[in-house]
């Protein structure tokens with residue numbers, strides 16, 4: 001599918017066909033997509049836990065489902081992927097990787113110092129976690145679009161991070177992305193048509209022109 005068409009027609013799927021699995025080659029493409037996205041310092045500190053419905057662990061599942069707020073489409077989804085980031089791990093490698101990017105002339109040496117200042121506050125600094133979660137979400141987005149391009153339905157899903165961490169044995173130094181769970185599967189036959197779902201804001205209501213508060217006028221539509 002053309003990217004523009006994919007973006008315009010994409011909608012969240014909240015009814016999956018629970019009897020159909022995702023083929024391995026499609027899942028491979030979905031899992032590879034986040035690595036095609038940019039990542040600060042080229043570190044890719046995020047990790048994802050992949051849960052396949054066909055291999056569901058009956059002991060673990062109730063706690064996972066509770067942490068995903070018992071949403072019915074989550075129960076139906078053939079695959080769930082839960083993302084977490086590792087700020088300490090990232091900070092350790094960022095310095096090294098920025099050095100490598102300088103050596104490869106992808107970053108000018110005089111810019112490296114400013115870039116490294118983001119880790120001065122230590123790996124527990126809030127801005128680091130917020131930044132890394134944001135970066136991980138770019139990967140979630142790439143995985144979502146790749147899945148939809150393959151004909152699957154996909155929905156970005158919220159979780160209770162602490163409960164999900166406990167259920168999936170995610171260690172304390174990792175931070176579960178609060179909204180970083182992707183539910184995938186074949187849409188159920190009775191999914192409403194895209195135009196029957198969420199209305200979108202007008203494009204130019206979302207932007208300001210040069211400074212906060214100044215309306216932006218344009219011709220993109222919406």
Ligand SMILES: Cc1cc2nc3c(=O)[nH]c(=O)nc-3n(C[C@H](O)[C@H](O)[C@H](O)COP(=O)(O)O)c2cc1C
Nearest residue numbers: 010011012014071155156157158159179180197198
């Ligand atoms: C970060 C994020 C978290 C979301 N969490 C949920 C969720 O837990 N449950 C749900 O039904 N939809 C969830 N959604 C889907 C949004 O409700 C949906 O994207 C929005 O209503 C727009 O509809 P559309 O995706 O069909 O265009 C989430 C979307 C995002 C981006």
